[in-house]
Structure formats: structure tokens, C-alpha cells
Amino acid sequence: MPEPIVLYDIPSQGTAVKSWSPNTWKIRYALNIKGIPHKTVWVEYPDIEALMRKIGALPTGTNPDGSPQYTIPTIYDPNTKTVLADSALIVRYLDKTYPDTPRLIPAGTDALHAAFTQAFRSVLVEDLFPITVPATADHLPPRSEAYFRATREVLFGVPLQELSPPGPKREKHWAGLQKAFGTYAQWLQADGVDKPFFLGDKIGYADISIASYTVWIRVVLGEDSKEWMDFKTWDGGRWATYMDAFKQYEYVDVGEAAVP
Amino acid sequence: MPEPIVLYDIPSQGTAVKSWSPNTWKIRYALNIKGIPHKTVWVEYPDIEALMRKIGALPTGTNPDGSPQYTIPTIYDPNTKTVLADSALIVRYLDKTYPDTPRLIPAGTDALHAAFTQAFRSVLVEDLFPITVPATADHLPPRSEAYFRATREVLFGVPLQELSPPGPKREKHWAGLQKAFGTYAQWLQADGVDKPFFLGDKIGYADISIASYTVWIRVVLGEDSKEWMDFKTWDGGRWATYMDAFKQYEYVDVGEAAVP
Structure with a gap:
């Protein structure tokens, strides 16, 4: 051991x-x-x-x-x-x-996994960050929170609470997030057969990437939040099932x- | 047969x-x-x-x-x-x-290949299209050319010859294209070993995608063009070698x- x-x-x-x-x-x-x-x-x-x-x-x-x-x-x-x-x-x-x-990252999938990271982020972050970054700031211990707000507000150019306050702006980002997960669902069905994970039956690094960003949403918004409840209904509930498969590894x- | x-x-x-x-x-x-x-x-x-x-x-x-x-x-x-x-x-x-x-598209790489298509295009098209689309219009038979110009000018919102005329605008797109291929080179080295192709030693659909967009550049700009000569020097000449491997399949x- x-x-x-x-x-x-x-x-x-x-x-x-x-x-x-x-x-x-x-x-x-x-x-x-x-x-x-x-x-x-x-x-x-x-x-x-x-x-x-x-x-x-x-x-x-x-x-x-x-x-x-x-x-x-x-x-x-x-x-x-x-x-x-x-x-x-x-x-x-x-x-x-x-x-x-x-x-x-099985043999022969290194380069594809590297490309996946680009693909996965390119459809996600624009709508994810405005939702998760402010909620993260709200859940950091004081010294971390001060550091995080100061550095992230430089990056985003606005106070974090303005990124997605309740209302149409937030709803637009939330809808964009749903669309991103819809794209992942399409990738998983690319050859006409719906697969549970990117490599087929077993979890690989691509799945871990998606699950890790999903956990971020769940942890900072909370399992009881209306948004997380909504998330679990997306794509016929497939992401709720997907995350259930990760439970034993949390x-x-x-x-x-x-x-x- | x-x-x-x-x-x-x-x-x-x-x-x-x-x-x-x-x-x-x-x-x-x-x-x-x-x-x-x-x-x-x-x-x-x-x-x-x-x-x-x-x-x-x-x-x-x-x-x-x-x-x-x-x-x-x-x-x-x-x-x-x-x-x-x-x-x-x-x-x-x-x-x-x-x-x-x-x-x-070997077993277990369907979903990764689908994501690859997104990744590959997301780093490429913004700088590729302004170079290749006008050059394509210049090399179509008359009826196709008229159709292509009319439909593409609606898409791009400008006459095609304005997309990348010789000068700084074209140079910027050309530099962007070089950067995109630099990203592909990084993906091919993702696990620290430089691989000739995305699946390792043999050509797969990811490589075919890159080679096909590269052939487009070569065909519409011409093998004797200064830009194609420049392309062949990128990343230490790796793309010239890469395209050589495709010659027998052309x-x-x-x-x-x-x-x-």
C-alpha cells in the first residue's frame, strides 16, 4: 500500500x-x-x-x-x-x-483528451462562471474571500454580485448552461448509441472533468437550491444519473x- | 470487392x-x-x-x-x-x-471525437475562413462562384475580398492560424511524448479533420504561394511532415x- x-x-x-x-x-x-x-x-x-x-x-x-x-x-x-x-x-x-x-486517460486518447478540455470549456465557462464565481465568494473563509473577490473582480471587471443577480441575466446564463450540458449529451450519443461515459462504460478523465465542474455548481449553490433541482431534470435526468455514478468517489x- | x-x-x-x-x-x-x-x-x-x-x-x-x-x-x-x-x-x-x-473512430473514442470536432473548429475558423473563403470564391466555376459569393456575403456581412486583403488584417488572421496549429501541436504532446497522430501511430478521424482543412488552404492558395511555404515551416516543420503522410491518400x- x-x-x-x-x-x-x-x-x-x-x-x-x-x-x-x-x-x-x-x-x-x-x-x-x-x-x-x-x-x-x-x-x-x-x-x-x-x-x-x-x-x-x-x-x-x-x-x-x-x-x-x-x-x-x-x-x-x-x-x-x-x-x-x-x-x-x-x-x-x-x-x-x-x-x-x-x-x-487510456493509451491512444491523450491527444483527444487534451482537445476535449478545450471543447468542454469552450461551451461552458461563459455561462458557468457568472453563476458559480459569486456563489463561491459567498462560501469562502474571510481571508480567502477577500483575496478571491479582489482578484476575480479585476478579471471580470465588475463586482461579483453583478455577474448574475436574480433576474433575466441569471436566467440567460442558466439557460446557456443547460445548452452546454445538452451539447455534452450530444457528444455522448455521437455514434447513434447513447453511452453513459465518454470512454463507453467506464469513467475517464473527460467524465471527471464534467463531474468536477458539476460538483462545483452543487456545492456552492446547494443541493436544496431551486437551480440544482432544475439541473437534475436536464436531458431527461441524465445528469442526475451521471452524478449518482460519482457519489461513491466523493x-x-x-x-x-x-x-x- | x-x-x-x-x-x-x-x-x-x-x-x-x-x-x-x-x-x-x-x-x-x-x-x-x-x-x-x-x-x-x-x-x-x-x-x-x-x-x-x-x-x-x-x-x-x-x-x-x-x-x-x-x-x-x-x-x-x-x-x-x-x-x-x-x-x-x-x-x-x-x-x-x-x-x-x-x-x-476506434471503439471508445466516439464521444471524444465528437468533442474534438468542437475543439478543433473553436480554435480555427475565426482566422481560417477570412483566408480561405475569398480564395475559394476565386476558384469556383462561374455558376458556383455566383452562388457562393451571394450566400457567404450574407453570412460574413461584407464583400468577400474585404475579409483579408493583403496587409495587416490578413497578417493578423495568418498569425492566428499559426497559433491554432500550435495548439494542435500541444495536444499531440499532451502526455509529454510527441505523437505523430491523435491516436498515436495511426491516422484517425481527428487527423483527417485537420488534414482536410489544411488541404483546403493548400488547394485554394496554391502550393507555390508564399503563405503555403510559410505554413510548412510552422512548429518546426511538423505540419509539412504531417501532410506528407496524407499524400498517398489524396x-x-x-x-x-x-x-x-
């Missing part, structure tokens, strides 16, 4: 579960599906950069001011002494390092707070 | 080969890779709808005025008495009907003109 992998994650508060970030959920699902033991270290937004530098994680992008950007999810695997950031890189690493566990350990 | 499949295609004139349409090239490549005998029937743009209705092809979309839209590529397979329009549907049909030929028969 390998030693537990450390999964760095960003905590929410006042939510059904403490994990909300779609990109971190990709790794959480991957570890749970693979049955790889792991423990969570919770890191508040303003502490991410210093901690990632300290453990030797590489930046995953560039900030608007040109400085290197450090992001979570990041893992530390004590079995190989590897620190790794970026969800796609981590999943590929897990597939290679633990070959006896379910492979999430284990979140108590974890511990990062020591900056 | 099956009887030849009829491939309905739109002829160009004054080009190195008479076939230019990227969507028709997908089927031409597929048939050549599979080694399925076929013969071309050349259809001019204004005759497509009447001929497709006559042979019993289904519409593939809707015109801006709400009327059904009939498109080419369409095939007629005399072996199964099947008429089929839409390039993705045709490729899936060929995979199923001729299972002893190279499979272009057979175009003389065919015959459609009898409307």
Missing part, C-alpha cells in the same frame, strides 16, 4: 462539503477512483503562492502582471518524492505511476490546515 | 486538384485510407439542393431563412443502397459497414458531372 498522497485543496465554509474547486475535485475523484490513499491539506487563497514555492511546486501560468502563477491542485507524493501542480499533469502522473489502478477526508 | 461508392463533391477550377472542400476531403481521405473504391460526381453549388432531394439525402441543417439545408459531402453506397450526408455520419457509417478496413478520380 503506498503512503498517502498529499492533496492541497482550498477550503469552503457553510457548504455540505469543504471541497468546492472544480480543478481540485478532478484530482479528488481520480484518487478515489484509483483507490490511492491520500490526505488533504487545506490552504487559504492568500497562502497558496508562498506554500507552493516552499514545497517546490512549479508555476502553472502567468498572472496578469507577468509574475509566475502558482495554483492548486498540487500534490506531494511521498512514494516518489514528487511535487506536481496542474490537474491534467497530475492525472497523467497518477496513470503512469500507479499502472495497476483504473487508467483515466470521499473527502478531514485533512489539516496548512502551516504557512 | 464492393461496388464503387459515389462521392458527391463540389468542383473547383484553376487549382492543382479539382477537390477543395474540407468536409468532402474528409470523406475522400477516409475512402482512400480504407481502400474502398469510389467515383466522384461533381455538383455545382446551385444544383446541390435539387440533386440531394432527388437522391433522397436528408438535410443536415437549417438555412438562415428556416428552410432545410442540403449539403455535400453526400455518398451513395450501391452495396447497401444507402444515401448519407454529413461527414461525421459518413465516416461512422464506413467504419461500421466496412469493418475490415482501418477504423477511423487520389482524386476524374469523375463525372452531375446530371441535374
Whole structure:
């Protein structure tokens, strides 16, 4: 049995579960599906950069001011002494390092999965972010919330509460979100046979991506929200069924707070 | 040996080969890779709808005025008495009907290939169309040219020659096109190993899609054009090598003109 992998994650508060970030959920699902033991270290937004530098994680992008950007999810695997950031890189690493566990990006689908990430986001984010980003801000601990609002308001150019207040603007984004999931449903029926998952019968990285962004909606809007109830009816209830298949892989350990 | 499949295609004139349409090239490549005998029937743009209705092809979309839209590529397979329009549907049909030929959409990649089509187009068309659409109009026989200009100028809202005249506007689109191919190159290296094709070592439908849009550029700009010379240098020459692998599948028969 390998030693537990450390999964760095960003905590929410006042939510059904403490994990909300779609990109971190990709790794959480991957570890749970693979049955790889792991423990969570919770890191508040303003502490991410210093901690990632300290453990030797590489930046995953560039900030608007040109400085290197450090992001979570990041893992530390004590079995190989590897620190790794970026969800796609981590999943590929897990597939290679633990070959006896379910492979999430099967041989010959690497490049197609990379294209999938582009496709999946290109139909989704324009309508998703205005719904989930403000709801995320409302469910972060105070220091994270302040950091998140300040940085995201620069990105979006408006106060977050103006992105999709109740009313026609929000309804338009919600309808756009339904359309995006309708497109995913079409992809799953591309050859005339409706498949439960992108690879056919078993969950792969494409499905994990969709499920992770869906969990984000569920966690920040709440399972009892009218919108989540509506979501579960889309495409004849297929997404409710889809998410049910992920339920068994949603284990979140108590974890511990990062020591900056 | 099956009887030849009829491939309905739109002829160009004054080009190195008479076939230019990227969507028709997908089927031409597929048939050549599979080694399925076929013969071309050349259809001019204004005759497509009447001929497709006559042979019993289904519409593939809707015109801006709400009327059904009939498109080419369409095939007629005399072996199964099947008429089929839409390039993705045709490729899936060929995979199923001729299972002893190279499979272009392998089992378990249907949904990923459908997503690929979205991804591939989402990074490409904004910069591709302004380059290739005007050059296409310049290389169509008169009746097709008139039809093509009239319908495309409604779509783009400007005379086609204004889409990318020589100068900064064209250079911007050309640079955007280079960036799109750079993205494809990144996808092909997604797991850290550079692969020749999306499925690994053998050509699949994703590659055929890219090659077909690339042939469009080559046919309407010309192999001797400065832009095509430039294209061949992109990403260290990888696209020149890529297209070389398709050369053996570029057979175009003389065919015959459609009898409307």
C-alpha cells in the first residue's frame, strides 16, 4: 500500500462539503477512483503562492502582471518524492505511476483528451462562471474571500454580485448552461448509441472533468437550491444519473490546515 | 470487392486538384485510407439542393431563412443502397459497414471525437475562413462562384475580398492560424511524448479533420504561394511532415458531372 498522497485543496465554509474547486475535485475523484490513499491539506487563497514555492511546486501560468502563477491542485507524493501542480499533469502522473489502478486517460486518447478540455470549456465557462464565481465568494473563509473577490473582480471587471443577480441575466446564463450540458449529451450519443461515459462504460478523465465542474455548481449553490433541482431534470435526468455514478468517489477526508 | 461508392463533391477550377472542400476531403481521405473504391460526381453549388432531394439525402441543417439545408459531402453506397450526408455520419457509417478496413473512430473514442470536432473548429475558423473563403470564391466555376459569393456575403456581412486583403488584417488572421496549429501541436504532446497522430501511430478521424482543412488552404492558395511555404515551416516543420503522410491518400478520380 503506498503512503498517502498529499492533496492541497482550498477550503469552503457553510457548504455540505469543504471541497468546492472544480480543478481540485478532478484530482479528488481520480484518487478515489484509483483507490490511492491520500490526505488533504487545506490552504487559504492568500497562502497558496508562498506554500507552493516552499514545497517546490512549479508555476502553472502567468498572472496578469507577468509574475509566475502558482495554483492548486498540487500534490506531494511521498512514494516518489514528487511535487506536481496542474490537474491534467497530475492525472497523467497518477496513470503512469500507479499502472495497476483504473487508467483515466487510456493509451491512444491523450491527444483527444487534451482537445476535449478545450471543447468542454469552450461551451461552458461563459455561462458557468457568472453563476458559480459569486456563489463561491459567498462560501469562502474571510481571508480567502477577500483575496478571491479582489482578484476575480479585476478579471471580470465588475463586482461579483453583478455577474448574475436574480433576474433575466441569471436566467440567460442558466439557460446557456443547460445548452452546454445538452451539447455534452450530444457528444455522448455521437455514434447513434447513447453511452453513459465518454470512454463507453467506464469513467475517464473527460467524465471527471464534467463531474468536477458539476460538483462545483452543487456545492456552492446547494443541493436544496431551486437551480440544482432544475439541473437534475436536464436531458431527461441524465445528469442526475451521471452524478449518482460519482457519489461513491466523493470521499473527502478531514485533512489539516496548512502551516504557512 | 464492393461496388464503387459515389462521392458527391463540389468542383473547383484553376487549382492543382479539382477537390477543395474540407468536409468532402474528409470523406475522400477516409475512402482512400480504407481502400474502398469510389467515383466522384461533381455538383455545382446551385444544383446541390435539387440533386440531394432527388437522391433522397436528408438535410443536415437549417438555412438562415428556416428552410432545410442540403449539403455535400453526400455518398451513395450501391452495396447497401444507402444515401448519407454529413461527414461525421459518413465516416461512422464506413467504419461500421466496412469493418475490415482501418477504423477511423476506434471503439471508445466516439464521444471524444465528437468533442474534438468542437475543439478543433473553436480554435480555427475565426482566422481560417477570412483566408480561405475569398480564395475559394476565386476558384469556383462561374455558376458556383455566383452562388457562393451571394450566400457567404450574407453570412460574413461584407464583400468577400474585404475579409483579408493583403496587409495587416490578413497578417493578423495568418498569425492566428499559426497559433491554432500550435495548439494542435500541444495536444499531440499532451502526455509529454510527441505523437505523430491523435491516436498515436495511426491516422484517425481527428487527423483527417485537420488534414482536410489544411488541404483546403493548400488547394485554394496554391502550393507555390508564399503563405503555403510559410505554413510548412510552422512548429518546426511538423505540419509539412504531417501532410506528407496524407499524400498517398489524396487520389482524386476524374469523375463525372452531375446530371441535374
